[in-house]
Amino acid sequence: MSQSPIHQDGNVPSVLQENKKRSVATNKLSLHITQPSDSDNGSYSASDTNNDHFQLVIPQTAQEAQISMGSEITVPCHLSPEVCASAMQIKWFKETDCVCIYKNGHVIEGRSYKDRARLDTPVLERGNVSLHLNKFSVSDVGDYYCQVITRDTTKQITVGVRIKPASQSPTFQDQSVQLMLFETDKVWTEEETDNMDKSALRAEMKVNNEQDTLLNVYIQKSWKKPKRS
Template sequence: MLGSRHPHSSAALLSAVLLLHIQAAVAVNFQVLAPAGPLSAPLGGTVLLPCHLSPALSAQAMQVKWSRVGQDIHVYLPNGSEVQGERTELLRDGIQKGSLALRIWNLTLQDEGRYLCDFQSNNTVGNATLELHVTSSGSDPLLHIGGYDGKQMNVTCLSVGWYPKPKVLWRNGHRERLTPSKEEKISINQDLFDVSSSVVVTEQSAPTLICVIRPGSPGPEKVSAILISHEFFPKVSSWKVGLFLFLSVCVCLLFLPACYLWRVQRAKRKSSNLTTKK
């Protein structure tokens, strides 16, 4: 009897093992991967936030949700429909390999922050976070000369429309750092930073002056330079001083006899008038 049941028991055991393997395959674990470092994108531009499964499983039957600060931005549902944001798009070309990147266009400063990419299947949940930085490259530095008194002048560097806050640096033609005469002024205009900084230039200063605006995030610096002519600080030659003194003495020497003659003539007229009256 036992021997006659053995083949049936083996078949049942084999079926159970296969069922377990199928269930294990269905309930396979996965990880959600996203870039570890922050992503940067320009204000008003477009950014692509990548996110994918490892191993590369199909996410077609999963729920995939992008959110920021606890608020859903874009959701893909297992039936293939989407709950879409105003400025978002989900790239579904790689969905069979578990890739669902989020595109955001017309970026604003409010889009900056930490994003959560969340995958949910029937048995497994996984997510990953990534950081987005929005940047704005301001205007080229504008150099303005003011406060000139013949001995020194103020040169001011102005630049507007930066995010995050930039740094203003001064150098001369020898690439030596210069100390500003005033603290760097920073104002906020529509959440963007405007900066200004000034240095004092004298006759002893190097003629070339360079203003550098260094962004607060990775990106190129903006530079402007000006050449201060020594004609702004005219030198008085010794022969000119001597000529000025000589002419002054001559004027004095001519003025004194003229005054004397004028007084003599005045006295004569008074005397003549008195004689006439008598």
């Protein structure tokens, strides 16, 4: 929820009038009050019941990148139309390995991505849920799977990260490479999505190697895959 701006407008005939014109860029609703009084002072909030109606896209401006080895790569993903994602749950995977989870305002890194993965939380308000991964290496090339969950709605997209064919494979730490970043039509198998869910569970529980064996036993005995919408 975000606070709606309050405007004084003596030319509006009604006492309360909701401005139905929505700005897709800001996703804000405005409330107009005429004949304001002291009783109108206070905090106002507006909820948008249609913020489930979005898709995950890759902006055209983010489909190529020149990356130096050891630098930060951005795996792009935006909500379209642009709605606030701050209250949503966001999961990123590299193949079936959990990279990070954004939940309840916090980012949880996957076990293999400690001190490497992050989301730029200030821009979540603008629907930018891109993954930032530092210390880039050739092993980071591959398929990235993003899930955005809000209420009973789950949206997903698979982003391919590839070295452009014309580029040479980097051999030195300071060498750069041209990357292509694009949506793929990869269909993940049920076994792969099960492994994603289990990897995310391990990340959320922050299990160490010693605890992993016990967790595997628990998963094998009681794991039930959550339904996806």
